[in-house]
Amino acid sequence: MKIDIDATNMPFLLLPKPALLITCGPFEKSNILSIAWSIPISRNPPLVAVAISPKRYSYHLIEEYKAFAINVPTYDQLNAVKVCGSTSGKNVNKWEIIKLTKEKARKIDTAIIKECIAHIECVLERKVELGDHDLFVGKVVEAYGEEKAYELGILNTSKFKPILHLGRDNFTTAI
Numbered sequence: 001m002k003i004d005i006d007a008t009n010m011p012f013l014l015l016p017k018p019a020l021l022i023t024c025g026p027f028e029k030s031n032i033l034s035i036a037w038s039i040p041i042s043r044n045p046p047l048v049a050v051a052i053s054p055k056r057y058s059y060h061l062i063e064e065y066k067a068f069a070i071n072v073p074t075y076d077q078l079n080a081v082k083v084c085g086s087t088s089g090k091n092v093n094k095w096e097i098i099k100l101t102k103e104k105a106r107k108i109d110t111a112i113i114k115e116c117i118a119h120i121e122c123v124l125e126r127k128v129e130l131g132d133h134d135l136f137v138g139k140v141v142e143a144y145g146e147e148k149a150y151e152l153g154i155l156n157t158s159k160f161k162p163i164l165h166l167g168r169d170n171f172t173t174a175i
């Protein structure tokens with residue numbers, strides 16, 4: 001037997017997805033938001049998209065400065081994901097709360113989170129207005145990851161645990 005699910009709850013059927021930390025805005029006043037709605041779009045050219053609500057402070061930073069970085073956290077950084085996903089950079093400096101290290105991105109003017117295991121630096125290619133979230137398509141200008149986590153080209157989940165978002169305040173990881 002199948003239960004009916006309201007179409008507006010469709011995203012929960014597509015979870016879990018990795019929880020990611022997006023850094024945006026110029027280095028000195030950079031902000032961090034948590035996201036789970038990310039989509040690799042193309043390998044050649046390398047394009048990735050993230051769905052962000054106009055209610056987020058970060059939305060306006062990406063729109064204005066036309067760049068963002070995707071940082072991949074591990075399960076021991078779950079608290080940072082919760083903090084960056086429940087507070088706004090409009091009111092607080094999240095860097096001071098999460099106590100992770102702010103480092104300069106390589107190719108764009110923003111920060112990256114040093115303790116994260118991978119980083120994808122993007123220049124904004126296009127913003128597509130669609131609904132209560134809009135799509136920011138980024139052209140990847142630099143990508144790098146922790147050697148021990150990606151030595152075979154894919155994430156070694158026996159050593160590095162991703163944060164998988166199940167919806168609302170629920171998370172799991174990989175075996």
Ligand SMILES: Cc1cc2nc3c(=O)[nH]c(=O)nc-3n(C[C@H](O)[C@H](O)[C@H](O)COP(=O)(O)O)c2cc1C
Nearest residue numbers: 034035036037052053056057058085086087088089
């Ligand atoms: C695990 C998790 C995933 C989230 N995914 C998204 C997302 O994909 N898109 C989005 O717009 N907000 C998402 N959010 C909510 C934002 O992270 C949250 O509203 C944040 O406080 C916005 O910060 P800002 O105002 O500093 O930009 C998520 C929150 C959490 C905890």
